[in-house]
Amino acid sequence: MFLDKLQANVSEQYPLLLANCRVFLDFDNTMTISDVLSDLILDHSIDKDWIELEDLWRRGRIGARECLRGQLKKVRIGKKDFDQFLSEVKLDEGIFELLSFLDQKGIKPVVLSDNFLPVVDRILDHHGIRDIKIYANGLRSFGDRLIPSFPYYNPQCPSCAHCKKTHVVSDRADEGPVIYIGDGRSDFCPANASDLVFAKDTLAEYLEQKESDFLRYENLKEVADYFKNWMYFI
Numbered sequence: 001m002f003l004d005k006l007q008a009n010v011s012e013q014y015p016l017l018l019a020n021c022r023v024f025l026d027f028d029n030t031m032t033i034s035d036v037l038s039d040l041i042l043d044h045s046i047d048k049d050w051i052e053l054e055d056l057w058r059r060g061r062i063g064a065r066e067c068l069r070g071q072l073k074k075v076r077i078g079k080k081d082f083d084q085f086l087s088e089v090k091l092d093e094g095i096f097e098l099l100s101f102l103d104q105k106g107i108k109p110v111v112l113s114d115n116f117l118p119v120v121d122r123i124l125d126h127h128g129i130r131d132i133k134i135y136a137n138g139l140r141s142f143g144d145r146l147i148p149s150f151p152y153y154n155p156q157c158p159s160c161a162h163c164k165k166t167h168v169v170s171d172r173a174d175e176g177p178v179i180y181i182g183d184g185r186s187d188f189c190p191a192n193a194s195d196l197v198f199a200k201d202t203l204a205e206y207l208e209q210k211e212s213d214f215l216r217y218e219n220l221k222e223v224a225d226y227f228k229n230w231m232y233f234i
């Protein structure tokens, strides 16, 4: 419905008016150009057990929490290497234009990640992105070990480590439409609960399969352009 309305406006060359809208972004492979967590596990695991866990998770045999717990158990990375790894992560260049546009409009986007808070926070900080609300899993370092925690795990929806949907759903009457930008499996639930979804990769395939409306994107510059050209925020 929402996308129909937006597309009708686009065809008439008239932007859609949006009031009190909320914007949510996934992190890995959405704000970044790679899957940071997968790269960390791939590069720093002491064995290949992570492959079987990944496979079990992809086939829905275990949840993401169990998968991440098992995979991180085998990761060894000291502080210096961890800092180096985080400093080398590249963002999708379009994020700066998108965040700057949202800031001009007084919209405060929220990052929802199945990665870990210190990881997301430090990567964004390294790129000068501060004062942005982030919800993610917890992580502590102990020597060269990484110990995860899952404060947003929802036992009613055990397939995800972080139940992103809980942040998206709101029963406040004064809140407007939800715009969601993502790429992966952990974005399925929140995308289903959003009014307008920008999707790529696995998320786009999923939404296509269930014949849900969404806007396909390849990079965040396209998303920023869409916001600038076709949405008018009041």
Ligand SMILES: [Mg+2]
Pocket: 026, 027, 028, 029, 030, 182, 183, 184
């Ligand atoms: Mg992702």
